[in-house]
Amino acid sequence: MSLPKLPGEYLLLQHEIDAILSTGAVYATAETGGNRQAVQLVDMDGDGEDEAIAFFRMPGGDFLVCAYQRTADRYEEIGRAEGFGSSIHAVHYPCVSADGHLALALSWGLEDASTYGMTVFDITDEGLESVLDIQYSSLLVEDMNGDSVDELCFAVRDAVTGGHSLHLYNYSGGGYRLMGETPLSVEVRSVSLMQFGVTRGGHSAVFVDSAATGGGYITDVVSLSGGVAVNETIDMVAGSGAVTWRLVSVSSTDIDGDGIIDVPVAAEPQSGSETQQSDARYKLHWFDFAQGEEPQAVATTYHSVAEEWYLMWPDIWGEAVTASRRSFSGVSRTTFSVSADRMPAEKNSRSLLTICVYTGDNRVSYAVADGVKIIRQTASSIYGYILPENAPIGYALTDEQVAEIFKLMERDWTAGG
Template identity: 30%
Template sequence: MKLRRFSPVLLAGALCLLLSGCFVKTVDELYTLPRHSDEYDNLQMAIDEVMAADGCSYSAPVSGSNQQSVQLADLDGDGEEEAIVFARTAGEKPLKAYVFDKKDGAYQNVAVIEGNGTAFARVEYVDLDGETGQEILIGRQLTDQVLQSVSAYALENGEIVELMTASYSQFTTCDLDNDGRADLFVLRFDAETHRGAAELYRYRNDQMQRGPEVSLAHDAASVKRIMTGFVAYNIPAVFVTSAAEEDTLETDVFIFRGGTFQNLSSLDETPQTVRNPFVYACDINSDGLVELPELVSLPAADASAETYSLIRWYRLGLDGSREVVLRTYHRFSGGWYVEIPESWDERITISRADEVEGARGGLVFSSWNGSAPAEPIFTIYAFTGDRRMERAQEDGRFLLLEQTDAVYSASLGTANQAKNLTQDELRQMFHIIHVDWNSGET
């Protein structure tokens, strides 16, 4: 099903307003539709009429990917998009979502979704029932604290039908049962006990059915990230990364298999605590599956040296087993990471490089063999400043990657591993850490 978060016309109109000095307009004026065509003039008039009659003001969702006050989606499956206007008024059930549809060539308010709360927290459009048309998920913030509710609605025969309502801390959608319809994954936390549990809502027998509650495998104080992906081929999953402490992360993997909603992490008896606030599950090797991280401390180059950690990325099997597929060192402060060959695992150490003019954060990767002196395999540098390209290629260094504000380069060392490593191979091992723009996290 095709999801339309907003119309290109709306986006273009908004940009025109911004570029023409709209900073002198009121907030409500900024939320209005662009004066673009007779059709949109008609819709704006219909919205203005309803808003004036009910004493409403625009109230855009405060989070998620749909944060416009006026959104477009085909709710009834007729091939024409309805306009959904998010507003707030005084009195009972102050949060209102007005649905406008075109009737006899003119837009009319055909339905309104009312609810309690202080703000629209989040809005999503998904196919829950497998029929034409999209259902709408509306998250509402009920208090100024953390209590929120999510409700699912369908537009049927011109009327709004509520499919379900539940309280939540976080929610996402994913077709966990592989039936071609989106399922609603709801996560809740108890702030006092630090216990969390998930529920899965699936559309069955013309209604949203709630399955048994499944607990997180460990205590948790907050959710850091929820993502969907595949834990195995054709086995979709929801990956919940939570924090028991500020710098301690754990990931739970929820699947629906054999008719049962379950937490695979409960089968994994190996401790998986990651004491690094930046390391999250991801598809690190682009194989279509999500890998989980395990941090392993490396031996120090000498007794006074700083300790660094390697990340082993593993797949979690359906029986709770682990399969390591990649090893990396991530330099989060520098925005890059490098792959480490399997044969080097537990046989390397990392130390700071000698200072080089124009370089920041240089690191030496050396061969480690117990009490024997460490021998450098390669050194990675990040050069900034006006002469960064020139300096990156001096004194035997070669380019790894050029970015807008930095040039990354390396030099090969004298260890045996360096003799079997080419410049091109090291370039292929080197990567930039990409930021998730939705979360602002790596």
């Protein structure tokens, strides 16, 4: 792998790097995350001047990380460390002091694809000094208590039992120390997303979305108060997190825009195959959690995950409306209708709204032929809708209401730990 030469200002650094490359080493880059360059310029000590962190793979397959500091007339190596993973999975720079001092956190890929290793280095007078070494399955780097210092939060899988737990580390006394830990739900098969937010009660919390054993997804809400981590969604006797189960792959998010992360739960309980095969599986109720209180319902949605759109369920629909979907070449139609038991059989159409999604090379001509109203377009899809002229009174929507409740799902392109 070859990279462009550094700009003139950094020619002195290039000389140092070339000396390592001449041994047969090659540049190495991280697989995920926002820090993927082989040479990264970062102000590690908070003095306003960038240090250089360079990553190499040595001829024997091991990794070498070198840190350089600019002096008056050259770049001087101030530390180096070796790594022995199968890859550099990700690179993080957690802040470890209020004055902006950063540590270097390297995540290593391991033979077990579901587990990573992490080594955290502090730059000291002795060079790159290891201050934490841990194996984990998912990671969150965040200032969780507002002191300008980043905590490290790990989801850790027990190699013997297969169970998962959440471990929280804070920086103290020159290193990262275990601050607290709590079990995650027994249903956790693999952690898909960890994010930091606040609960309805104002407590800081980590929201852990996971794929569940037996299918579906669950969320653990771990609140943090006074250095104590409490799992708000787990049954402390059975260890179950079934209260947050849903079949579809939808993660926790601030669904109603109030600054609190909400948790999606299946509108119909986890029961039998009939429920899982019906379109009711796409309907979700969203809840806020608060320490020691009953969860509070804040919204309902219908999520079409495969087509990357969702609908904020109108209050006037309540439990009276159902959804059905038909798909054929390049076109998908999801129709929302008043359920048959809410309207006499002799009434006209029960249809309220049809969302149409067009894909493929002929999507424009299909949309024009159907005469739909276009509501969104992406590089690969056209989203349109149809409002029937004689929709049932009391449930009908306007064009303005459709524009307000229709949303596209967002992707996290930088996820990685």
